[in-house]
Every structure is written in C-alpha cells, then in structure tokens.
Amino acid sequence: MDGLERMERGGVTMVGGRAGAVAFGFTERTGGVSEPPFASLNLGGHVGDDASAVAENRLRVLAALGAGRAAPSLLMPNQVHGDHVAIVRSSSAAELERVRAEISRGADGIVCTAPDVPVMLCFADCVPVVLVAPGGFAVVHSGWKGTYARIAGKAARMLAHEAGASVRDVRAYIGPHILGDEYEVSPELISHFEERFHDVHPAGPRLLDLSRCIVQALTEEGVPAASIVDTGLSTMRLNDRFYSYRAEGGTCGRHAAVAVLFDRAAG
Numbered sequence: 001m002d003g004l005e006r007m008e009r010g011g012v013t014m015v016g017g018r019a020g021a022v023a024f025g026f027t028e029r030t031g032g033v034s035e036p037p038f039a040s041l042n043l044g045g046h047v048g049d050d051a052s053a054v055a056e057n058r059l060r061v062l063a064a065l066g067a068g069r070a071a072p073s074l075l076m077p078n079q080v081h082g083d084h085v086a087i088v089r090s091s092s093a094a095e096l097e098r099v100r101a102e103i104s105r106g107a108d109g110i111v112c113t114a115p116d117v118p119v120m121l122c123f124a125d126c127v128p129v130v131l132v133a134p135g136g137f138a139v140v141h142s143g144w145k146g147t148y149a150r151i152a153g154k155a156a157r158m159l160a161h162e163a164g165a166s167v168r169d170v171r172a173y174i175g176p177h178i179l180g181d182e183y184e185v186s187p188e189l190i191s192h193f194e195e196r197f198h199d200v201h202p203a204g205p206r207l208l209d210l211s212r213c214i215v216q217a218l219t220e221e222g223v224p225a226a227s228i229v230d231t232g233l234s235t236m237r238l239n240d241r242f243y244s245y246r247a248e249g250g251t252c253g254r255h256a257a258v259a260v261l262f263d264r265a266a267g
Helices: 051-064 068-073 093-104 144-148 151-163 187-196 210-221
Strands: 005-009 012-019 022-027 085-088 109-112 119-123 127-133 136-142 171-174 228-230 255-261
Touching (some): 005 051, 012 051, 022 051, 022 127, 051 068, 085 151, 109 119, 109 151, 127 151, 127 210, 136 144, 136 151, 144 187, 151 210, 171 210, 210 228
Parallel strands (some): 085 109
Antiparallel strands (some): 012 022, 109 136, 119 255, 127 136
16 A cells, blocks of 8 residues: 555554655554453443543553653534534643544544644544645544545645645545445445546446545545555454454444654654
C-alpha cells in the first residue's frame, strides 16, 4: 500500500505511516485490555464497554503513534453521520475547550493545524479517511450519509484553506471499511447515489461502493487521483483484525483513525 505499512508497537497494531510532520494510523482490534465482545482494543466509549478499559486503550494507541505525551489534548467528536467538520487552530486550553464543546454537539470530521493535538474518530464498517497537507491534517468519518454529503471533499477544501496550501497538495488515505462488493443497500439508496456519483455499484445493482464515491468527491475538489491511497482492507472479511457492525450482529467494539501533527521545532 503506497505510503502505508502495517506496524506493531507496544502490542498495538495499526496500518499507517508518516507524511511530513503528520503521523497517522488505522488501528486494528488487538493489543488492548477490553473483554469480549469488545476484545481487545476497543476505542469506542458508547458501545457498552468498561470506561476504564476504553481509556487505557486510547492511551496505548497514542503511545504507539508516538503521541503519548499529547494524550490530555486528545479530541474525539460525537459522531452523528452528518457533514459538520470542526477546525482546531491551536493547542491552547481555550481553543481545546471551544472545540470540545463544538464536537460534543456533533461532528464527523476535524481539521487540525495545531501541533501536538491528536484527533481520533471511531469506526466499525463506515469509511475512515485521513487527509494530510503541509502544516495540517483532517480525520473524517464517512458513512453513507457523510459520503452522500461529500464530507471528505469538504474536509479537503477546508484543510487546504486552513493550512495555506493548495488542494492539489492534499494526500488522502482511505482506511479499512465495508467494501463495495459487500455493502448491500436498498434500490432507493442506490438511486439517490446514482444522481450524485457515477459508477457507484460495479459489483452488483444493490452493492454500494462508498470508496469510489469518496474518491470522486476528493478528485472533484482538486485532490489528484495519484495522491489518494485506498487500503482496500475489508472490515467484514478481516473481522479478526477489525471490528464489523454487520459481521458481528451489531454488538462490537470500534477501531479508529488517528492522527497528530508533531511540532517540527520540538523534533
């Protein structure tokens, strides 16, 4: 996978990499302390898992990313399957308090140009997207509603503006998700997507390929196709590595997309 590798650090396994000063990863489900049915690296605090286990798991992920010291600044939005993207511009206490209040009301993406502020969003079949530009990054939750609303393209445009970069400088990484030959939806939903996107169901008339739609949304905003990396990893087929809401009957943990911008001056 171009620009990505599977890494194991401190027992935590993730698929990720580093782009400039930004480190990012898509976590797997092993290396944590949660008990079944959330075993073991569950990062979602809303699924019924023990809160102390979730907190420990999050600390382990940040340590694996090299951002353990930044744990007090971690941002995790209340994901609501919308298209609101929050912006964090500094690591000051006042800014973090403002952003936390905003994302508690609902957000499915965060654009960050502040160093040492980790951002983590949770998934269990929906599509995680990490965007990186010189001087910043964005983490996006793109379920079918967010994909239909083109949240990834919106976040790419916002990231470029906040980082003072061109959208053509943005690199996009699409993480593990339910793939286009697995995601069966209603004919009505397919019809809605056909009105906004092209070639949405190459695997069958009721099989929706969200990643194709996300790529279209990104390229239409100006992100070069060559700068978009799709892991191609299935949360359903690789249920031993990733949580899957569909494969596990609705009761499961959550893996995450996580990123942090390191302060170059601090090394």
